[in-house]
Amino acid sequence: MHSSPSAEPDPQRWRALWVCLIAGFMTLLDVSIVNVALPSMEHGIGATPADVSWVVSGYALTFGLALVPSGRLGDDYGRRRMFLLGLALFVAASVLCGAAPNATWLVVARLGQGVAGGLLNPQIIGLMQQLFSGRERGKAFGAFGATVGLSTAIGPVLGGLLIQGIGVDQGWRWVFYVNLPIGILAILFGLRLLPKDARSGRKRTPDLVGSVLLGVAVVLVMLPLIEEEEQATAPRWWLMGVAAGLLVLFVLWERWLGNRGKQPLVNLKLLTVRSYSMGSALGMVYFAGFTGIFLVLTLFFQQGLGYTALQAGAAMLAFAIGSAISPTIGGRLVHRFGRPMVVLGTLLVAIGLAATAWLVREYSGANTAFVLAGPLFVGGFGSGLVISPNSTLALEEVPPAEGGTAAGVLQTGQRIGSAVGTALGGSLFFGELGRSHGDYHSATALGLIGSTALVVLALLFGVVDVLLSRTRKRRSTTQSAPPAAVSGSVSGLAPAETASVSLTSLETHEVRRTTTGADNTFALDAPAGTYLLLVQAGGREPVARHVQVGAEPVREDVGLARSVRLTGTVHAIRGPFPGAQVAVLDAKGQVQRVTVTDEAGHYTVDDLFPGEYTVVVTGYQPVAEPVQLTTEGPARFDPLLRLVSADKA
Incomplete structure (x- = not known):
């Protein structure tokens, strides 16, 4: 039998996190680093504008289509196994990209690299959820968020350095070869540090038919857009009609699978949740808008203004810096302001892109990169207020049992939006470039206007x-509603501190949420049924209760206990003992915390809750003593270790 989720945490979890972060950094780096290498690819192997679009958008497309099936493969066959497989395939595909003798080879290898990235990414998230819980999980995901921002900012500059150092003809190849040493190190450390896979139960068949229908439909949408870039033949716009028919077949197929209790690629029932359907639509259209700017601006800076790859990468740093600063702010404020904050972020992006388009068209003086830095920073700052907060709000009302699938579908929509948006941006750019006989200013401005239009649609x-939410709230307040089904008070909070309260139906899994008011009370409406009431506040042990809601209101008063600290010094006969392992077990014998004494023999264990514990110290002969923790203040336990031989004597 394998351990329960509450068993002793993996002692190598933080080292394993570094393996996950390195792999995540590598796959996300390949999104941003390639953009500055596109002119080098055109020069080195004669890639056409259509080839360039496929290199960028093809990766996003296959990456997105692989996400949901890959998440289920990790659940069924083991996350460690799928992580290492995805990592090995990603490295192999990177080598094939770098060794490409022609553009067709490069595009096919890039599509394979996207599949490998889509296989790898869900395992990273799944392993982080498996290895960490509570506050540690928050820290782990915070580190992953920082990795995302770092890869976005470093990618263009690193790509520029490689091309400038190695040369325009061959430098683009090292944009892919750089993944080889990183990937090999990650595989070696992953074999050693990642937790072994537990045996799983029934294997679920991935929805390959749904993936093919959706993938072909998106490709048929992209084809005429890419053909417009070439201007060699008339674009086959009728393919979009075929794509619409395939999308209808995709919806019918997904509904057929869902009605028979199987695993569709997209659970269409999720789209009945308004916040999720609106958030998914906003995310897909927004990603279609803002991702297209990187292709257009890269070509503008390098081919239109004659910048080197390094200069072009540095010129786009303003957007990356803005998008790295604002997510922290958005994460703190999203639950206070909700969707209006996302609207504000989208508005800032639209303003930033529109201003960039205007300046590109009208300004032809020196130091263009500095002139565009301001509006690009505004757009990047707004982008950070959109992406993560929108995902948070879209998943807020999704039943917990569907959370993983819903998140995967949300990311798939974003990747498909990225693929279509990049193709559209390239189509507008190259089309205008041909019509204007090489006017890069007007071509870039048109591409940016197209991106701005999509961002405005997301807005x-x-x-x-927001309007629908306010209308629903207004209707609910004008109706003579009965008293709240569940209400109560929360004790143990500090002045001005609030607690989050959620009420989850055990029949429908629908979640209702609120926070305590100034008087530390809460109230939630709910129909009759059985619910799980969960009350949480920072630094306190959560309280969960079963609640039966009937015809009469239910009162539940909750007391939250503040977490406490356990400290001490481990001594041996000769004095303080460094390097001793201190484990804290709860009343059930399950390990809650593990730490090691420092050079002075001191140890500190935080985030424990009042109750009875057993402290086990190992160094020489193990020592185990009961400890009673209360809310009155930090507890202290100073054990004495003895040599085994001395005890036997």
Whole structure:
């Protein structure tokens, strides 16, 4: 039998996290680093504008289509196994990309690299959820968020350095070869540090038919857009009609699978949750808008203004810096302001892109990169207020049992949006470039206007969602509603501190949430049924209760206990003992915390809750003593270790 989730945490979990972060950094780096290498690819192997679009958008497309099936493969066959497989395939595909003798080889290898990245990414998230819980999980995901921002900012500059150092003809190859040493190190450390896979139960068959239908439909949407870039033949716009028919077949197929209790690629029932459907639509359209700017601006800086790859990468740093600063702010404020904050972020992006488009068209003086830095920073700052907060709000009302699938579908929509948006941006750019006989200013401005239009469409989705939410709240307040089904008070909070309260239906899994008011009380409406009431506040042990809601209101008063600290010094006969392992077990014998004494023999264990524990110290002969923790203040336990031989004597 394998251990329960509450068993002793993996002692190598933080080292394993570094393996996950390195792999995540590598796959995300390949999104941003390639953009500055596109002109080098055109020069080195004669890639056409259509080839360039496929290199960027093809990766996003296959990456997105692989996400949901890969998440289920990790659940069924083991996350460690799928992580290492995805990592090995990603490295192999990177080598094939770097060794490409022609553009067709490069595009096919890039599509394979996207599949490998889509296989790898869900395992990273799954391993982090498996290895960490509570506050540690928050820290782990915070580190992953920082990795995302770092890879976005470093990618263009690193790509520019490689191309400038190695040369325009061959430098683009090292944009892919750089993954080889990183990937090999990650595989070696992953074999050693990642937790072994436990045996799983029934294997679920991935929805390959749904993946093919959706993938072909998106490709048929992209094809005429990419053909427009070539301007060699008339674009086959009728393919979009075929794509619409395939999308209808995809919806019918997904519904058929869902009605028979099987595992569809997209659970269509999720789209009945308004916040999720609106958030998914906003995310897909927004990603279609803002991702296209990187292709257009890269070509503008390098081919239009004659910048080197390094200069072009540095010129786009303003957007990356803005998008790295604001997510922390958005994460703190999203639950206070909700969708209006996402609307504000989308508005900032639209303003930033529109201003960039205007300046590109009208300004032809020196130091263009510095002139564009301001509006690009505004756009990047707004982007950070959109992406993560929108995902948080979209998943907020999704039943917990569907959370993983919903998140995967949300990311798939974003990747498909990225693929279509990049193709659209390239189509507008190269089309205008041909019509204007090489006017890069007008071509870039048109591409940016197209991106701005898509961002404005995403903005409209956000505004509609806000208006619908306010209309629903207004209707609920004007009706003579009965008293709240569940109400109560929360004791143990500090002045001005609030607690989050959630009420989850055990029949429908629908979640209702609120926070305590100034008087530390809460109230939630709910129909009759059985619920799980969960009350949480920072630094306190959560309280969960079963609640039966009937015709009469239910009162539940909750007391939250503050977490306490256990400290001490481990001594041996000769004095303080460094390097001793201190484990804290709860009343059930399950390990809650593990630490090691420092050079002075001191140890500190935080985030324990009042109750009875057993402290086990190992160094020489193990020592185990009961400890009673209370809310009155930090507890202290100073054990004495003895040599085994001395005890036997």
